[in-house]
């Protein structure tokens with residue numbers, strides 16, 4: 001009877017594989033919201049740089065003296081106003097409805113909040 005060596009269940013998944021699976025679970029588990037928020041803000045910073053900075057200023061520093069809206073004036077409760085203005089545009093501000101999706105617009109908002117509310 002030499003079939004009794006080792007448990008078939010454990011030998012199917014070598015310990016390093018099991019450890020990797022647990023790590024992957026931990027990374028996406030509820031323990032990581034802070035890291036996710038930072039990542040979103042960083043994505044938003046890049047999108048802002050590509051689409052908005054030309055008019056609204058590098059790094060949100062608006063130097064147009066009021067020709068364009070200073071986005072740092074938006075308060076946390078102005079999220080609706082922000083999303084609506086970005087989707088639909090306003091006067092000289094072009095609409096972004098067909099250029100950006102909601103995730104990208106939310107990312108810009110995260111970047112704005114992460115920069116202003118510190």
Ligand code: HEC
Nearest residue numbers: 051052055067068069081082085086090091092093096108
């Ligand atoms: C071509 C220049 C230009 C670009 C590019 C631009 N904006 Fe604007 N934006 C403006 C101007 C001008 C206004 C002021 C509109 C007004 O009140 O007449 C404005 C206003 C706004 C407002 C305030 C609207 C309000 O409620 O009063 C928001 C929010 C905004 N822009 C967000 C963005 C975001 C986000 C981007 C990048 C996706 C962007 N803008 C890109 C020119 C621009």
